[in-house]
Amino acid sequence: MPTLDGYIFREFMVKFSILLLVSSILFLLSDVLDDLSDFMDNDASWRIYVPYFLLKMPGNIRFVLPIATLLGCMWTMATFGKNMEVTAMRASGVSLFRCGTPILVVGFLTSMVNIWFNEGLVPYTERRAGNLYAVGSGNIKKMTIEEQKLTYRSPDKRRTWLFQLPEESDGALGVAGKDGKQYDVSVKFYRNDGSLEKDLTAKNAIYRDGLGWVFENLSITEYSSDGLFAKPAVQMKSFRLSPKEAMETPVDIQYSVKPVEDLPSWVIFDLVVRTKEMSQRSRNVYWTVFFYRLAFPWSCFLACFLGIPLATKSERSGILSSIVTAVGIIVAYIVVAEIFLVLGKQGYVSPVIAGLAPTAAFIAYGIDRVVRNQA
Numbered sequence: 001m002p003t004l005d006g007y008i009f010r011e012f013m014v015k016f017s018i019l020l021l022v023s024s025i026l027f028l029l030s031d032v033l034d035d036l037s038d039f040m041d042n043d044a045s046w047r048i049y050v051p052y053f054l055l056k057m058p059g060n061i062r063f064v065l066p067i068a069t070l071l072g073c074m075w076t077m078a079t080f081g082k083n084m085e086v087t088a089m090r091a092s093g094v095s096l097f098r099c100g101t102p103i104l105v106v107g108f109l110t111s112m113v114n115i116w117f118n119e120g121l122v123p124y125t126e127r128r129a130g131n132l133y134a135v136g137s138g139n140i141k142k143m144t145i146e147e148q149k150l151t152y153r154s155p156d157k158r159r160t161w162l163f164q165l166p167e168e169s170d171g172a173l174g175v176a177g178k179d180g181k182q183y184d185v186s187v188k189f190y191r192n193d194g195s196l197e198k199d200l201t202a203k204n205a206i207y208r209d210g211l212g213w214v215f216e217n218l219s220i221t222e223y224s225s226d227g228l229f230a231k232p233a234v235q236m237k238s239f240r241l242s243p244k245e246a247m248e249t250p251v252d253i254q255y256s257v258k259p260v261e262d263l264p265s266w267v268i269f270d271l272v273v274r275t276k277e278m279s280q281r282s283r284n285v286y287w288t289v290f291f292y293r294l295a296f297p298w299s300c301f302l303a304c305f306l307g308i309p310l311a312t313k314s315e316r317s318g319i320l321s322s323i324v325t326a327v328g329i330i331v332a333y334i335v336v337a338e339i340f341l342v343l344g345k346q347g348y349v350s351p352v353i354a355g356l357a358p359t360a361a362f363i364a365y366g367i368d369r370v371v372r373n374q375a
Contacts, residue, residue, distance in 0.1 A: 004089070008076070009102040016072030016106070020061075023068055027060035028053060035133065044136035052136060055129040062117040062297075066330070069110055070303035073103050074326050100304065107304035114297035119264045126262060152253045155275045157194075159246060161253065162186040181206045182250075185215065187241075195227030200239070207250050213241040247274075260285055265293045284351055288344030291355020296337070302363050303330065333362045 031053055039049040077100070080089075089099050152161040164184035187200040202218035221233045252271065260268065268290045272283060306326055337358040344354025 004094070004099075005102045008080075008099065009106070011079070012072055012076040012103050012106060015075045016068055019071050019075070020064060020068040023064040024057065024061055027064060028057065031056050031060070035137075038133070038137040042137055048132050048136040052129050052132040055125040055132070058117055058121050058125045059129075062114055062122055065110055065114050065117075066299040066303050069107055069300045070306065070326055070330055073100075073107075073304050073306075076103065104301070104304050107301045110300040111297050114300055118293055118297055119266065123262060123264050150253070152248070154246065154248050156247075158190050159248070160188045160190075161248075163253070191227070195225070196223045197227070198222045199230075202239075210243075211240060212243045213246060215239045215241070260289050263289075265290055268293075281347065284347045285345045287351035288341060288354045291352055292337070292341050292344075293355075295356045295359035298359055298363065299330075299333065302333070302359065305363060305367055306330065306365075329362075333358060 035052070036049065039052075079085075080099075150161075150163045152163070154160070162185070163182050181204045183204045185200075185202045185205045187202075189197040189200070191197045199221045200215065200218060201221075202215035204217070205213055205215045207213050215236075216238050218239055219233045219235050220239070222231045223229060224231070251267075252275075263271075268286050272286045272290070306329055340349060340354040340358050343349040344351045
């Protein structure tokens, strides 16, 4: 069995590597065709657009991995079937599931890699790629002064923040300068009835754990009870806003300008759990994406469960029929997963079901096919 496992593993890895390389190159060419003209129009240096395209690769690979795993599994098992090797293995008393064990192990490890891509690598590379694109395409220079400001509304709707993006951010999503401070900060405070309570304008501000927000060189303008008339402004050297008075942190503000799909799962979980005042609609969106992000990487493992039994059909119906069937199933899985994702975000389906059900159902289907084909 070790010799057989090594043989199956070697054959699968050769085909899987070829498919992964070819698919990644195709995605890279697509990015080049879409974005290279934007860099050329702005006379950007190759030191900007070459790293940009390299940083886009991990985001493409996470989508390529399930497809490469499926087709690699199909290619390997179909080749064995064509050469009657599967028949020989089963005639020797080796089950179909046991034949595919090395492929299943690789599928499991690939899922682990995909989880790391989703949660660690891709959020970083996408952020850096976005920064390089903004600089290389000239989008930062085209922004007006107002567009270079970031607005954030606290979850309890009691404060509205306005930050000036620092020049050294180069379009980064972070609002802090290299010294950790935010500059030209404005905060509007509102009462429970929605009327304006006071307006704070500071030259700079910094957030310190345990202390909250510390503002320097600021002025505070209070308003009448109806929020319509301003009182004389008060100049202050410093002012502190404790965590009880303002729960939002720089991390919350930074991630507020990013689509929820670009956030790591641990950030989504932390935001939902810690933000008690979040609306139900927002909770549906965050929780649905959270569970979807937990389930989607396992599509690599799903591909193996589908590929092994379907590939053995090539002994009777031909390899083309098996590949068409497998690709149709994986496309159906992606379509169903996206439909459930939308339904979950809209609140029509529970976020847990919307995020986990499609993957669980298709994995169960794959296991059923393996069991049936062992007979």
